[in-house]
Amino acid sequence: MAEKLVFLSDEYFRTVTDRPVFPQITGETIAQRFDTSLPVEAEPLESLIDDCRAIIDGSRHNGHPRFFGYVASPSTPAGGFADLLASTLNPSVTSWRSAPAPAQVERTVVRWLGSLIGYDDNAVGLLTSGGSMANLTALLIAHRAKAEHAVAQEGIANGAERMMIYVSAQVHMSIPKAADVLGLGQKSVRIIPSDDRFCFNAIALDEASKTDQRNNLKPFCVVASAGTAASGAVDPLAEIGDVARRHGLWFHIDGAYGAPAAMVKECKPRFAGLELADSVSLDPHKWLYTPVDCGCLLLRDAAAARKPFVAEGEYVKVHETAELESFAFWDYGIELSRRFRALKIWLTLKFYGARRIAEAIAEDMEMAKYMAQQIEADPEFELLAPVQLSICCFRYVPASLSDQMKSANNHEERENLHAELNRLNERIMHRMQRGGRAYLSNAMLCDTFALRACIINFRTTRADIDITLETVRQTARELEAEENS
Numbered sequence: 244m245a246e247k248l249v250f251l252s253d254e255y256f257r258t259v260t261d262r263p264v265f266p267q268i269t270g271e272t273i274a275q276r277f278d279t280s281l282p283v284e285a286e287p288l289e290s291l292i293d294d295c296r297a298i299i300d301g302s303r304h305n306g307h308p309r310f311f312g313y314v315a316s317p318s319t320p321a322g323g324f325a326d327l328l329a330s331t332l333n334p335s336v337t338s339w340r341s342a343p344a345p346a347q348v349e350r351t352v353v354r355w356l357g358s359l360i361g362y363d364d365n366a367v368g369l370l371t372s373g374g375s376m377a378n379l380t381a382l383l384i385a386h387r388a389k390a391e392h393a394v395a396q397e398g399i400a401n402g403a404e405r406m407m408i409y410v411s412a413q414v415h416m417s418i419p420k421a422a423d424v425l426g427l428g429q430k431s432v433r434i435i436p437s438d439d440r441f442c443f444n445a446i447a448l449d450e451a452s453k454t455d456q457r458n459n460l461k462p463f464c465v466v467a468s469a470g471t472a473a474s475g476a477v478d479p480l481a482e483i484g485d486v487a488r489r490h491g492l493w494f495h496i497d498g499a500y501g502a503p504a505a506m507v508k509e510c511k512p513r514f515a516g517l518e519l520a521d522s523v524s525l526d527p528h529k530w531l532y533t534p535v536d537c538g539c540l541l542l543r544d545a546a547a548a549r550k551p552f553v554a555e556g557e558y559v560k561v562h563e564t565a566e567l568e569s570f571a572f573w574d575y576g577i578e579l580s581r582r583f584r585a586l587k588i589w590l591t592l593k594f595y596g597a598r599r600i601a602e603a604i605a606e607d608m609e610m611a612k613y614m615a616q617q618i619e620a621d622p623e624f625e626l627l628a629p630v631q632l633s634i635c636c637f638r639y640v641p642a643s644l645s646d647q648m649k650s651a652n653n654h655e656e657r658e659n660l661h662a663e664l665n666r667l668n669e670r671i672m673h674r675m676q677r678g679g680r681a682y683l684s685n686a687m688l689c690d691t692f693a694l695r696a697c698i699i700n701f702r703t704t705r706a707d708i709d710i711t712l713e714t715v716r717q718t719a720r721e722l723e724a725e726e727n728s
């Protein structure tokens with residue numbers, strides 16, 4: 244089994260570039276192949292390997308050089324084989340007692356991540372399933388740090404004033420979701436309109452917080468993005484940090500996607516203010532190229548971080564007294580049993596070195612810039628947001644519609660054309676996604692449907708960008724031809 248599965252993994256890494264990005268298969272065919280009856284008796288190994296091959300063939304390939312959807316990076320051999328070993332060893336990284344070396348490795352990689360992005364060389368924290376869990380945990384810690392009553396005993400609703408979180412209109416959906424999960428309610432999330440670069444407006448934040456205080460609400464937290472999911476906008480972290488300090492707000496930075504770009508020397512000024520945050524989310528399974536799942540929450544103040552998680556059960560009582568040996572991750576997060584995620588970060592950083600990873604990130608940013616240049620040079624395309632990191636948002640505008648837009652002389656006509664363009668680009672995206680040549684997803688930017696390429700792949704070349712843009716043009720022409728036939 245070891246030989247065959249290692250062979251399959253190796254073959255996959257070598258052939259991923261030659262596959263269609265999305266399987267040319269229907270849900271019906273996949274169901275026929277896999278919706279089978281329960282295997283009561285063991286099956287021969289060869290048949291299991293056939294299943295694995297069919298699973299590979301029926302997958303979308305996030306590691307393909309022309310996969311640009313959502314925020315999904317390729318795996319690497321270092322990450323893939325680390326996961327194999329982690330599952331083979333199978334520690335449950337609840338605490339030092341349960342997994343002495345794995346727990347130490349996790350504490351070390353958390354510290355490394357803090358220093359890699361210029362946050363804090365002594366950051367504490369933990370690895371999570373991803374950015375959503377890191378954000379949820381951060382908001383839980385923030386709320387308990389700022390609430391004036393004993394929330395663990397009394398719950399949220401003890402008659403106290405509503406506690407408010409401030410976000411920009413570009414915030415990731417995991418933040419309002421966290422507010423909901425924590426029982427704060429989405430009404431506690433004050434959305435501040437972003438500026439014309441899709442960044443947080445610090446002046447508007449200051450005003451909103453003052454207004455809410457006058458109205459007997461209690462501002463307690465602001466969430467800035469170090470790379471929004473939609474367009475990769477980096478909020479003015481130092482300005483937001485300053486407002487947070489003046490208003491006594493917990494300052495959380497969602498860097499799930501973009502924080503690793505702070506490793507790139509030329510980017511450092513853009514991330515100034517990151518060091519002011521009380522907590523930062525960062526996903527190694529996005530721009531550090533480790534396999535899913537692997538998120539991370541970094542925290543500055545270990546005591547505040549532990550406040551919500553006082554575990555008192557006899558079952559988890561720690562009998563060790565030395566600091567290192569009494570350490571428990573349940574003091575910092577929600578989960579008890581936890582997989583050994585740290586090994587894939589450890590092996591990735593040691594195998595490639597942080598310098599090479601930073602170079603790969605810089606190359607991804609170059610690719611996004613190149614894409615934006617090609618878009619700006621082509622009258623059939625319109626760039627919809629500045630490229631700040633490695634996301635490029637644009638739309639296809641056929642010459643016929645472009646002319647009509649220029650001559651439209653009333654609001655209604657412009658709105659109709661806008662809606663038509665939105666529909667056209669949505670159809671282009673959907674057809675491309677199923678076509679298998681290149682894969683884009685979308686972003687809604689001020690009611691405009693944008694085709695969106697998020698480039699976090701060391702395999703992507705300029706030729707891949709050219710092919711992708713050519714595929715957009717061809718797809719648009721196909722749709723036009725079908726409409727006219």
Ligand SMILES: Cc1ncc(COP(=O)(O)O)c(C=O)c1O
Nearest residue numbers: 314373374375415471472499500
């Ligand atoms: C900025 C940002 N925050 C949070 C998340 C959520 O991360 P995850 O999917 O790992 O839960 C994402 C996902 O794309 C993201 O881009």
